[in-house]
Amino acid sequence: MKGPVKGSGGRELTVRVKTARGRTASSQRWLERQLNDPYVARSKREGYRSRAAYKLIEIDDKHHILAPGKRVVDLGAAPGGWSQVAVQRVGSTDADPRVVAIDYLEMDELPGVKLFIKDFLDEDAPALLEQALGGPADVVLSDMAAPTTGHQQTDHLRTIYLAEVGADFALNVLRPGGHFLSKVFRGGAEGSLLTTLKQNFATVHHIKPPASRAGSVELFVLAKGFKGRKADVDADAEPGDAGEDGSGWQP
Structure with missing residues (x-):
């Protein structure tokens, strides 16, 4: 074939x-x-491990979250496409590693990446990543998604949970001004996640990059400009506080 x-x-x-x-x-x-799929063919020509690399490339080309010298955490990294892009754009090397990656799936090592084959949900995983970073993170990336069940609402809830866990980690490790990018699925249960991100970041963007298949329920949320963690959610906040349409999304 x-x-x-x-x-x-x-x-x-x-x-x-x-x-x-x-x-x-x-x-x-x-x-x-x-x-x-033209992105699959392109990834083979250009040496990326997956077509997902182009999702991060397209997002970063527009929003400029990766830059030389930045420290990056890649959650749910396998097979390594996002880590490859991060290494290229921040200038990470084995001598000066700036990218830390984790996944419970097997993944071949990459130059410039400190890799952990481990479940991010393990109790000790966040501390291992923080120690490997060697300092506050500038960007936390999460392409984590739970294995699909075929039931859209269940898949949405499980993936939103992973996004929330990733966001909580980001709030603990990001330096002021840092960014958090995460996969989510359409489904309507992301209100709590958006509230947390709007409290702690300057802007929150809802993104569907061209490399994300049009028929997919996959979306990405990008929170830019970490303001420092807020201890508690303001339960009295009005819907309009999250954005002009009350959703918390900005284009």
Whole structure:
């Protein structure tokens, strides 16, 4: 089976995958998407470990959260696409590592990355990451997502929980002015997360980068300009305090 192929006029032709014994319909659709996805082809040409690298590239090209010398934590790092982008943009090296990554999935080591093969939800994981950083973080990235169940609301709640845990970690390790970027899923349960981020950051942005498939429920929340952690949520805050539409999102 081959990926996109060129027709006589030079345009790409869509590849259709024949049904194979033992392959489910969903796995067949996934394989067809992979074979016909220009970001997958580009990642192979340019040496990135996953198409997800382009999501971070597109977000950073617009919002400029990564810069030379910054310290970065990558939560849910496997297979390493975001870590690769972070290494390039902050100038991390083995001699001066500026990127710390963690995932419970196996992941090959990367130059310039301190890697932990460990569940971020383990009790000792946050302390290990803080120690490895060697100082306050400038950026906390989280591409964590719970294994999908096929039930959209359940998947949304589980992923929002991971985003909330990542945000709590970010509030403990970021230096003033730092940034937090996290994956979320559409579903309506992110109100508490947004309230926390609006309290502690100058701006909160809701992002769907071009590299995120249009049909996916995946979104990203970017909180910029850490103001310092607020001890308690203001229970009397009006909806308008979160943004003009009450949602907390800014474009």
